[in-house]
């Protein structure tokens with residue numbers, strides 16, 4: 011890869027990777043699903059699967075975090091060709107934000123129209139329970155405030171404009187479809203809506219940090235997703251994002267619980283089946299043209 015300002019990938023890098031993948035598969039996905047920590051199982055329901063390990067794909071970073079398998083799976087759900095990222099990339103792994111978001115631009119060049127993001131996060135809102143699924147309605151890009159932003163550096167107009175609008179990053183129509191689906195599946199008790207805050211990690215928050223995030227209007231906190239969503243929105247992709255609340259973030263010095271990644275993965279396992287049903291139904295609605303291009 012070449013270095014250009016803050017960006018380490020050139021348009022040719024993106025093109026090369028896209029062409030490599032398109033030459034290996036006959037799938038032409040319109041939907042990409044980014045599976046967060048421990049949520050790679052979401053790909054299991056697909057048929058006609060074709061799997062590529064990240065290390066075999068030109069220019070692709072590799073996953074270094076437990077719970078992230080590190081492969082790209084093409085498959086069919088409800089007659090619709092999809093591509094799943096089983097594992098995504100994080101700043102705390104030492105990747106640049108250009109590397110973290112590399113796959114999103116590959117999706118764009120492949121012809122993807124909708125990116126469905128899942129992740130694990132800590133619940134800050136005191137009403138949230140472990141195992142709840144939060145439909146993300148907005149985010150706070152905390153690393154972005156400090157200049158760790160995936161769109162810093164020369165802007166490539168072939169992907170999008172210099173100053174993209176982010177006030178509608180999470181499709182309102184899609185969010186209401188998720189609510190409808192959860193009612194049909196009988197799981198609306200677990201469904202919340204809220205604001206996700208990205209921190210760089212890798213440590214979990216101190217109590218003072220958690221209190222600050224709550225005052226700032228954050229309902230949950232995690233170490234991912236915001237760069238990918240920002241780049242997806244920049245290049246005109248629709249986004250829907252679901253965050254599984256895997257732990258309650260402590261806002262109180264008297265609480266004894268200590269969060270750890272193993273617990274995060276355990277809760278993901280517990281809710282993977284439900285998330286898979288939600289994701290499948292969402293793809294099928296997209297398939298029925300109910301929500302396409304209505305952002």
Ligand SMILES: O=P(O)(O)O[C@H]1O[C@H](CO)[C@@H](O)[C@H]1O
Pocket residue numbers: 045046047048075100128129130131211232233234235270271274
């Ligand atoms: O955001 P994902 O990758 O789902 O995972 C979350 O869980 C991990 C910490 O347990 C961090 O990577 C955090 O961001």
Ligand code: HPA
Pocket residue numbers: 130131132133214215231232233256257258259269274
């Ligand atoms: O409490 C958390 N903080 C940050 N990231 C997370 N990912 C899962 N839980 C958490």
